[in-house]
Amino acid sequence: MxxxxxxxxxxxxxxxxxxxxxxxxxxxxxxxxxxxxxxxxxxxxxxxxxxxxxxxxxxxxxxxxxxxxxxxxxxxxxxxxxxxxxxxxxxxxxxxxxxxxxxxxxxxxxxxxxxxxxxxxxxxxxxxxxxxxxxxxxxxxxxxxxxxxxxxxxxxxxxxxxxxxxxxxxxxxxxxxxxxLPLLEVIDSVDDSIVNNVSNNRFMNWLLNFKEVLDQDDLIKNTNEFVNNYMKYTGDGVKAGFSEPTYTLQQVPASNYAPEPQRTNDAIxxxxxxxxxxxxxxxxxxxxxxxxxxxxxxxxxxxxxxxxxxxxxxxxxxxxxxxxxxxFEASNLEFASIATKLAFSIMVERASLTPNEWRSLMGIGPIQRGDVPLLKTDTAPIDQKERDREFELRVEREKKREEEIEKCRQECLEECKQFKEFCMEQQKKLLEKPETDDKNS
Structure with missing residues (x-):
C-alpha cells in the first residue's frame, strides 16, 4: 500500500x-x-x-x-x-x-x-x-x-x-x-561567468607563431603535438621542452576579469x-x-x-x-540580552510568570513545583500560603475556643466559690441562732 x-x-x-x-x-x-x-x-x-x-x-x-x-x-x-x-x-x-x-x-x-x-x-x-x-x-x-x-x-x-x-x-x-526569477537570473549569470573564468585560467595558454606558411592540416598537427608533449600531465615528473625553428612560443596572460560585484549585491x-x-x-x-x-x-x-x-x-x-x-506561542525574548531576561525576575514575584517559565527564558531546566505562581516577595507558593493561612486560622480558632473555655471555667469556679461562701455564712447563722434563743428564755 x-x-x-x-x-x-x-x-x-x-x-x-x-x-x-x-x-x-x-x-x-x-x-x-x-x-x-x-x-x-x-x-x-x-x-x-x-x-x-x-x-x-x-x-x-x-x-x-x-x-x-x-x-x-x-x-x-x-x-x-x-x-x-x-x-x-x-x-x-x-x-x-x-x-x-x-x-x-x-x-x-x-x-x-x-x-x-x-x-x-x-x-x-x-x-x-x-x-x-x-x-x-x-x-x-x-x-x-x-x-x-x-x-x-x-x-x-x-x-x-x-x-x-x-x-x-x-x-x-x-x-x-x-x-x-529575474533576480536569480542575474545572480546565476554572474556566478557562471566567474566559474567559467576560473576554469579557463587553470592552465597556461600559449600562442604558437609559425615562421612559415603552413596549410590547415599542418597547423593542427603541430599544435596537437605541442599540446600532447608539453601540456598534459602524465605523472612522469618535470618535462623539458626544446625550441623548434619552425615556430616561436608566446604565453597568453591569464584574464582576471570579474563581473561588477554591485550587480550581485543589488540583486541579493x-x-x-x-x-x-x-x-x-x-x-x-x-x-x-x-x-x-x-x-x-x-x-x-x-x-x-x-x-x-x-x-x-x-x-x-x-x-x-x-x-x-x-x-501557538512565540517568545521574542529568546534572543534578548541577559540584562533583559534578569529584569523579568520581578514578574515572578508578582505571579505574572511561573519560576519555570522564567527559567526557560534563561535557558535553565525546570524545577519541582516551579509551575506554581509566587506572590510578590513571599517565597512560599500560593497554594502553600493558602494552606498555611488556613492552619493559622484554625490555630486561632482553637486558641480562642480554649480561652473561652478557660474563661467559662474561671467564671464557674468563681460562682462556686461565692456559693460556697454563702453556704458557709448561712450555716454559721443557723448555728448561732439557738444560743440566742436560750438566753432569751
Missing amino acids: GLIDWIMGKMNFQSSTSSFELLNDEGDGQLTLGDTLFKNDVIRACIRPKANAIGKLKVTHVRENNRECKINPDPWIYNVLQEPNPFMSRQLLLEKMVTQLDLNSNAFAFIKRNDFGYPTAIFPIPCTKVEVLENNQGLILLKFTFKTKNVLILPYSDIIHLRKDFNSNDLFGTPPYDPL RRILMFFNTNENIVQSTFNEDQWNAYNEAVINPLVIQLNNEFTRKFFTPAERKNGNRIV
Missing part, C-alpha cells in the same frame, strides 16, 4: 466531482517552480531563520469559557499537536510548511480523522499543482497533483491552508516566481527585502532590537494565521463557541 493510500484510508472523493468556478482565478494552480527557487543559496538562507523560528513555537489546546479554563483538556488533540504523524515531529511539520509557504505562497496540510471525527494525524502536502473541485453534495474539494503524477482529492474543510500575498486568486496566494539586497529580512538575520549577527523588529514584522503575523487556521479546521463552530482554540 502506498503512502497516499495509507493517509487516505477508506476515503475516496475522486468520483462525482466537477470543477468549481472562482470569481477571480488568475493562474492555473501551478506550484512547480518552488524547487527552482530552493536551489538558490540566497533564497534558502532567507527562508531558514523564519522556518527555524516557527519550528520552535509551543502549541497548546485551550478551552476557556464562563465555566472553566483548561489547558490541553483532550489527550487526542494534545497527541496530534505534539506528534502530527509517524514521519515527523511538530517542529519539522511547521518548518516544512513555512518553507513551502515562502517558496510557493501556499502551504497545505491534511487533517486525518477517525470514524468519530477526531483528528488522528496531520500530513503536509508538497504538491506541484492544485485545483478546486466540487462534488454532488456541494462539498468543496482540492485536487493535488504530485511530482510522481499521483492525484489526491481531499475536502477543503480538512485542509490547513497557509497563504501569503493573497491578492489575485480567491483561494490561493500569489506565487513569488515573477519577482524572484532586493531578495532580502522581498523576504522582509536582512543580512544580520540571515548571518545570525543580529542584536535584541533587530530580532524584535523581525519578530514583529514576520513571525507574529504568521503565528496569528496559524492560530486561526488550526482552530478553524480542528473544531466545529459549536466547539469554537464553547471556547476551544489552538494557540
Whole structure:
C-alpha cells in the first residue's frame, strides 16, 4: 500500500466531482517552480531563520469559557499537536510548511480523522499543482497533483491552508516566481561567468607563431603535438621542452576579469527585502532590537494565521463557541540580552510568570513545583500560603475556643466559690441562732 493510500484510508472523493468556478482565478494552480527557487543559496538562507523560528513555537489546546479554563483538556488533540504523524515531529511539520509557504505562497496540510471525527494525524502536502473541485453534495474539494503524477482529492474543510500575498486568486496566494526569477537570473549569470573564468585560467595558454606558411592540416598537427608533449600531465615528473625553428612560443596572460560585484549585491539586497529580512538575520549577527523588529514584522503575523487556521479546521463552530482554540506561542525574548531576561525576575514575584517559565527564558531546566505562581516577595507558593493561612486560622480558632473555655471555667469556679461562701455564712447563722434563743428564755 502506498503512502497516499495509507493517509487516505477508506476515503475516496475522486468520483462525482466537477470543477468549481472562482470569481477571480488568475493562474492555473501551478506550484512547480518552488524547487527552482530552493536551489538558490540566497533564497534558502532567507527562508531558514523564519522556518527555524516557527519550528520552535509551543502549541497548546485551550478551552476557556464562563465555566472553566483548561489547558490541553483532550489527550487526542494534545497527541496530534505534539506528534502530527509517524514521519515527523511538530517542529519539522511547521518548518516544512513555512518553507513551502515562502517558496510557493501556499502551504497545505491534511487533517486525518477517525470514524468519530477526531483528528488522528496531520500530513503536509508538497504538491506541484492544485485545483478546486466540487462534488454532488456541494462539498468543496482540492485536487493535488504530485511530482510522481499521483492525484489526491481531499475536502477543503480538512485542509490547513497557509497563504501569503493573497491578492489575485480567491483561494490561493500569489506565487513569488515573477519577482524572484529575474533576480536569480542575474545572480546565476554572474556566478557562471566567474566559474567559467576560473576554469579557463587553470592552465597556461600559449600562442604558437609559425615562421612559415603552413596549410590547415599542418597547423593542427603541430599544435596537437605541442599540446600532447608539453601540456598534459602524465605523472612522469618535470618535462623539458626544446625550441623548434619552425615556430616561436608566446604565453597568453591569464584574464582576471570579474563581473561588477554591485550587480550581485543589488540583486541579493532586493531578495532580502522581498523576504522582509536582512543580512544580520540571515548571518545570525543580529542584536535584541533587530530580532524584535523581525519578530514583529514576520513571525507574529504568521503565528496569528496559524492560530486561526488550526482552530478553524480542528473544531466545529459549536466547539469554537464553547471556547476551544489552538494557540501557538512565540517568545521574542529568546534572543534578548541577559540584562533583559534578569529584569523579568520581578514578574515572578508578582505571579505574572511561573519560576519555570522564567527559567526557560534563561535557558535553565525546570524545577519541582516551579509551575506554581509566587506572590510578590513571599517565597512560599500560593497554594502553600493558602494552606498555611488556613492552619493559622484554625490555630486561632482553637486558641480562642480554649480561652473561652478557660474563661467559662474561671467564671464557674468563681460562682462556686461565692456559693460556697454563702453556704458557709448561712450555716454559721443557723448555728448561732439557738444560743440566742436560750438566753432569751
